[in-house]
Amino acid sequence: MESQDLRKAGLKVTLPRLKVLEILETSDLRHMSAEDVYKALLEMGEEIGLATVYRVLTQFEGAGLVSRLSIDGGHAVFELEDGSHHDHLFCVRCNRIEEFIDDVIEQRQRDIAAEKGFEMTDHSLYIYGICRHCQKTK
Amino acid sequence: MESQDLRKAGLKVTLPRLKVLEILETSDLRHMSAEDVYKALLEMGEEIGLATVYRVLTQFEGAGLVSRLSIDGGHAVFELEDGSHHDHLFCVRCNRIEEFIDDVIEQRQRDIAAEKGFEMTDHSLYIYGICRHCQKTK
């Protein structure tokens, strides 16, 4: 991911944008909130305003560079877009997210949208529960 | 739904609670935000504070009388719990929600949670799109 991607998206190549991209690419967290990104930038020594982080992430979303996930009403998290659609398992205890892909479900969703006369634009599936790790460390 | 349900839930039978229940039962809207309920109460001549509406809805949720749906990060909507799990089709144009039940998807979700070692507590599936009606009135 580099300057070219930003130009293609009609976005000027600026330091905040490059740094946000860098954070998203290098963080161990695959899902980051705006706050997470903001803090990571600070740790990196970049004083980029939180408002800018929100703006940049929203623009990246518009450009298809990242996806925004809205976990259960609260705050949003962002993940780098890699072209592969996937759904999420959310651990209600440790808040970690695991991903999965299931073709059966994907197909059923398309069928249901069609049956109901919906022109499907997107979908989101979350399975909430307690992950293997948290079950042990009750 | 009546006083008994409130008592069973360990909640005192108060006017605000009875009225909120009444609104949820009689409104044509199956999904109502706290604000919707609040306004409906006002129209009904009941001056019940918004904070109380939130409190009551949250308690009802805890008591299993209503479910809370969090649509895409924004505000929450509540629906009377009727025991039947269902998923949602959300029209991104008119914000209306349709419901559906699909056993194939339900089963796959259970399987996936099991495969991943998750103890599933809940799940939510939203199909976003443009409903039949909004497609016509573009």
Place this chain on the structure above:
DNA sequence: ATATAAATGAAAAAGCTTCTCATTTACACC
């Protein structure tokens, strides 16, 4: 170099939801 449209930072504002705390009310008990 320079003009200009876009981007940024900081603070304010917005929108939903929860909290605080003084006052009121439901209900168990006498």
Place this chain on the structure above:
DNA sequence: GGTGTAAATGAGAAGCTTTTTCATTTATAT
């Protein structure tokens, strides 16, 4: 039927995430 007490309520303040405003800075086309 009174009465004490814990619970519920109302009104406003506060909390959180996110967006907006606007003056200043910056990227980029010329």
